Amino acid sequence: MKLHEEPVLIANGITKSFKGKCVIKNASFSIKKNSIVGLVGKNGAGKTTLMRILIGFLKADSGSVCIDGVVRKNNTKTSGIGYLTDVPVFYEYMTCFEYLSMCAGLLGIENSRIGSEVDRFLKLVNLENSKDKKIKGYSRGMKQRLGIAQCLIGDPKLIICDEPMSALDPIGREEVADIFNNIKQDTSILLSTHIMSDVEKLCDEVIILKDGNLTKIESLDEVEKFSNKSKILEIDFTGCKKDIIDNFELIIKNKKITYERIYKKFRINNLSDQIIADICGIFCNANAMLMFPRSINIIDKEIDEFF
Numbered sequence: 514m515k516l517h518e519e520p521v522l523i524a525n526g527i528t529k530s531f532k533g534k535c536v537i538k539n540a541s542f543s544i545k546k547n548s549i550v551g552l553v554g555k556n557g558a559g560k561t562t563l564m565r566i567l568i569g570f571l572k573a574d575s576g577s578v579c580i581d582g583v584v585r586k587n588n589t590k591t592s593g594i595g596y597l598t599d600v601p602v603f604y605e606y607m608t609c610f611e612y613l614s615m616c617a618g619l620l621g622i623e624n625s626r627i628g629s630e631v632d633r634f635l636k637l638v639n640l641e642n643s644k645d646k647k648i649k650g651y652s653r654g655m656k657q658r659l660g661i662a663q664c665l666i667g668d669p670k671l672i673i674c675d676e677p678m679s680a681l682d683p684i685g686r687e688e689v690a691d692i693f694n695n696i697k698q699d700t701s702i703l704l705s706t707h708i709m710s711d712v713e714k715l716c717d718e719v720i721i722l723k724d725g726n727l728t729k730i731e732s733l734d735e736v737e738k739f740s741n742k743s744k745i746l747e748i749d750f751t752g753c754k755k756d757i758i759d760n761f762e763l764i765i766k767n768k769k770i771t772y773e774r775i776y777k778k779f780r781i782n783n784l785s786d787q788i789i790a791d792i793c794g795i796f797c798n799a800n801a802m803l804m805f806p807r808s809i810n811i812i813d814k815e816i817d818e819f820f
C-alpha cells in the first residue's frame with residue numbers, strides 16, 4: 514500500500530528527564546497517515562514515557578506535539594488519539610456492549626447513535642458474537658480486542674498501543690495483527706513491542722529508542738533488514754555423525770557465512786536473503802550428502818541481546 518504522505522503526528526524536540534536522568538533526548542519524528550509504526554527498545558528505554566508524552570498524560574520538559582495539524586500545548590490531553598495501556602482494565606461485571614456504550618457516552622457520542630457505533634467497533638474487532646457476555650469471562654485476547662475497540666471510539670486519527678501483543682498467544686497475536694492491518698485504512702497506529710517478528714509482519718516504519726536517542730527506519734526494505742538482524746537461524750545436528758556436521762561447517766565456511774558452533778548446533782546471526790538462499794541451497798542437496806539436521810529454526814533474539 515502506498516502511504517499517504519501527510520503526517521498525522523509530528524513530535525518536535527521532545528526531551529524528558531526523571532530525577533536528573535535523561536530518558537528522551539530531543540526526539541523529533543512524524544507518523545504518516547495510514548501507517549503502522551513500531552516503537553522498539555529494551556526494558557527501560559523510555560517507550561512508555563514517550564507514548565505518555567504523545568498522548569498528553571505526561572508533561573515533557575521541552576518540545577511540542579502536533580496532532581493532525583494542531584499543535585498541542587505541553588500539558589493538555591489530546592483528542593484525536595486513542596491509547597491502549599499494556600494491561601487494560603475494565604469493569605468486568607459489565608458485558609462488553611454495556612462497557613463500550615458507557616465509554617461512548619462518556620466521550621460525548623449522542624445516545625441515539627451509541628448502539629450502532631458500538632456495533633461498528635465490535636465488528637471491527639470481531640467481538641460482535643460475544644457482545645452480551647460479561648467481560649470477566651473473556652480470554653486475554655478478547656480483552657485486548659475490547660481495549661482496541663475502546664480506543665477506536667470517536668474515530669481517532671491515531672491510536673497508541675503499549676505492548677498490545679506481548680501477553681497473547683500466537684493465535685491472539687494474529688487476530689490483533691489482522692485488526693491493525695484492517696483499521697490502518699482509517700487510523701494510524703503506533704505500537705510498542707518487544708517482539709521483532711510482529712514488527713516485521715506489521716510495521717511500515719520503526720522507531721528505535723536507545724540511550725535516550727531516537728532513530729527511525731522509514732522504508733519497508735529497511736524494516737525487513739532491521740528485523741532480519743534480530744533473528745538467529747539455528748541448525749541442530751544433535752544425533753548426527755561428526756563427519757557430516759564437519760562437512761556442513763566446511764560448506765558454510767566456504768560460503769563465508771558467519772556462525773557460532775555450540776557442539777552440534779549452529780547459530781547464524783545477521784540473516785540476509787543471500788544467507789537464507791545459501792542455506793536452502795545446501796539442504797536441497799542434503800539427500801546426496803546424507804545431511805539431515807534434527808531441526809532448523811529461525812528464532813528471535815532476546816530484545817536486550819539485540820539492542
Ligand SMILES: Nc1ncnc2c1ncn2[C@@H]1O[C@H](COP(=O)(O)OP(=O)(O)OP(=O)(O)O)[C@@H](O)[C@H]1O
Binds near residue numbers: 555556
Ligand atoms: N514517573 C517516573 N519517575 C521516575 N522514573 C521514571 C518514571 N517513569 C519512568 N521512569 C524511568 O524512566 C525510564 C524509562 O521507563 P519507561 O517505562 O518509559 O521504559 P520502557 O521502555 O517503557 O520500559 P519497559 O519495556 O520495561 O516497559 C526507566 O528508567 C524508568 O525507571
